[in-house]
Amino acid sequence: MLGAISAATTTFDVPANIAFGLLAAGMIFAAIRVVTTNNIVHAALWLVIVLGGVGMNYLLLQAEFVAMTQFLVYLGAIVVLFLFGIMLTRAPLGRSDDLNNNQRVIGGLVGLLLLGVIGYALIDTWGADKLTFSASEVAGGTSTQLLANSIFGDYLIPFEVVSVLLLAALIGAIVLARRD
């Protein structure tokens, strides 16, 4: 499959493909480490790599704003939040053998089954379709501008709802974590 992919690319796409390839390898390796490492802090750190990789993918997909948001929110806030959570719950620092339950086989099977099904479906449907970046070419302008137009234009109400949601989450978190 990789051979088929590489054979169909143009000279312009080669760096992107190489970048993607390195990125994908790294991400997958990191994701596997997230779910298999014995050290909970290391899991958080591996998660950082994965999230970073995701952001890089956004850049490859010419979604700069989403990439920046990803970096800011995920890497900046959520990972910190995770680390705080680890600290506050007195998670066992260092190696711990007690991080996996006894469902590893089932989990592995389920995961592989799911991967198989999704993979088959994806290949079957999109086969060797190429990315065309057609959306941005039609509208013109940078993607950020277009995105802003979209949010505050078509999707204004969802935007407002999301903000209310964030407010609710905030208040909820405070209420839940309050010592009383």
Add this chain to the structure above:
Amino acid sequence: MLLNQFLLLAAALFCIGVYGVIVRKNGVLVLMSIELILNAVNINLVAFATMSGLGGQVFALFVIAVAAAEVGVGLAIVLLIYRNRRSIDIDELHELKG
């Protein structure tokens, strides 16, 4: 670049995330696996956005926002659990046992 490479990458991340949700005992680690899942979905959305309009990116932004909120609330719950049981071992949360 093929569309499929991003979609397959997302699928892989998704499955790894599923594995993590099933396998990890620590609550925080489960949340981390959920993050993996969400990010996989985001990659999907953004990949499709290149072809079907910017709605995908908008949605990805929303997902990020919601994910953040969700992690916040989730960790608050984990903290509460920790306060009540002195442990966040998910396996011990079997009050629903029939």
Add this chain to the structure above:
Amino acid sequence: MWFLTHVWIIPAVMALSFLLILFFGKHMPKKGAEIGIAAMGVVFILALITAGQWINHSNTEVHGAGEAAEVAALANVDPSCAPAVEHANETVGTELSSDEASSGGEHGQAVTTAGTGESATAATKSAEGGEEGGEEHHPTQPVVRCMTWFESTGSHITIGTLVDGQSVILLVIVAIISLLVHIFSTDYVHGDRRYTHYFAFLSLFTASMLFFVLSQSLIQMIMGWELVGVCSFVLIGHWWEERPNSDAAMKAFLTNRVGDVGLLIGVIILFFAAGSTFSILDVNILAAEGGISHGLLLLASCCLITAVMSKSGQFILHTWLPDAMAGPTPVSALIHAATMVVAGIYMVARLYPVFFEGLSIAGSSVNVLSVVGAVTALFGAMLAFVQKDIKKVLAYSTVSQLGFMVTALGVGAWTAALFHLFTHAFFKACLFLGAGSMSHACHHSFNMVDDYGGLRHKMPRTFWTFLIATLALSGIFPLSGFWSKDEILAGTGSFPGTSGANGTYHLMLIMLLLAAFCTAAYMIRTIWYSFYGEYRGHGVPHESGPRITVPLMILATLGAIAGLANLPAEFGSFGLRFEHFVEPVGLYFPELSHAEFNVGLAIVSLAVGIGGLAVGYLYYWKGAFKPLHGLAERNTLARTGKTILENKYYFDWLYTTVIVGFVKGPLARATNWFNQNILDGIVNGVGKGAVGTGNWVYDNIDQTVVDGAVNGVGFTASESGGVLRRLQTGRIQQYAALFFAAAAILAGIFVIVIG
């Protein structure tokens, strides 16, 4: 004519007498005997009047040609009594009316009317009187009266009277003999322990016999047959306190029963063969005209022959008759000599078309009936030689003479049989009553060898009557036995020069001649032992009183002159009177051929009779044939022969020890074994099988399968609950695993299979 249609009064009078004697006899001065004798006297007179009316009736001629006359002769018969008559009227009438249409309307009217009574006879009288005047045999017009007794599935069972020559002559015979026996009995059973009872049953017997003789339907005939059998049983066992007497009565009844089975089967066959009717006239018409198949007639004949064998004492069912001599002598005279035993003969004569057609009597030389009769005649006569008891001699003589009558019927000499019956009744009754007179004088002993002797001078009237009857029995000219026996011998058609017989029965002739020889010989032996020599008994014998001797004289006279009733045709219009009035001619009787009187045969039979008497005379009186005297003691072969005769050919041994003993012994044991082991075994086995099956079903099916199923359902429910419970662990990661797996599978199905 009135008496012919009201002839049922005759048996009714005797039945009434029976009831009166039974209920009032004990209180009467003469203990019931007077009722019996009075009734008997009335019956005798009525019988004579009836006979006179019948003679008158037969003389009214029915004119017409052949079959038309015969059909017209039956015109008086009510169709409901004999449906075949109507049918015959129709078929013959339609055939002839077209032929004789030119002869005049009256004749046609006579032929086609049926059941119009007197008008038919009047019409036939007035038509063509002189045309067929030359016919000798006029069709007989039987007088039939009947009423419906009961109906059953479409067939009427009738009861009534059928009067024709046969019935009338039997009426006369029964009346005369019964009257004389009644008178004789007043002296003979005087002072008896059951005097009234005796007379009551004499009346009942007479009533039954008259009823039997007048019967119009086969059912009635069976009734009469059984009734006379019952009366015979009662009267034989009159002194039943002595065991041999009751045994003899049982033997008589049971042996007759064996024959009755044949009677029943024969009657049933005839019933169905004649189209579900019991009417005797019907059966006869159909049999004579060919309406019944030959095979059925043969079968019916054979069944009826067994009945004759038992009732009329033919071989092989004759064993009861000598034993029946245990009864009082008048009873023996009446029942076992003159009247009851001839019931079988009467039955054959009544249903003669069945036998004539069924056994193919015409034109053959041997048939069952004649063989049975001839064998009986000869063997019975031989048995009479070794008897010491005078009544037993007479009993075997009766058996032998009945054999003569049956042989006569078997060779087609119908009139000869009935004529012999007529004459035999007189002289045999005379002989029996004579024996009774002798025993009355000799202290009630019947052993002529040991207790009689030299009675000639002491009892002259008994002696002379006995002698006349003996000569009549032996067939000496001009006594009655000569005429009747000669007619039978002529009827066999075997003697060279005889003509007109129905067949050629050589064997029968020889056997009958031998039997006649033996008859004369044993009778002379009896006379020798009883009347000649020295008196060997106790006390002083003297002649009996008038009530005994007068009947003897009457009977001896009748026995002497009765032969005049059927003199051969050579005697012109005086000849064959008996045949003229008694033998039926008509649709219901086959065309018989009558043997002519043959002088040569008459001389031969006379010689045989005289020869028998002579041989006996020489042997006993003159002591001739010296080597033969005491032969049985010296010679083994002779002794063996004598032993066989004394043991009555071992028939009694065969019946009692072999047959009955087998049934009582091995057969009964075998059936008991069968019943106990096999039948009960089957029943018990079925029961055990049912129990076992029930247990097996309970154990295997109920407990294992049904309960197992029920328990299994419960078990499955609880176990599956136990298993499924483990799914509810409360651990969300397990739920998550299941959830994702299910989603993956579902997605797989959608994508791969459907997509």
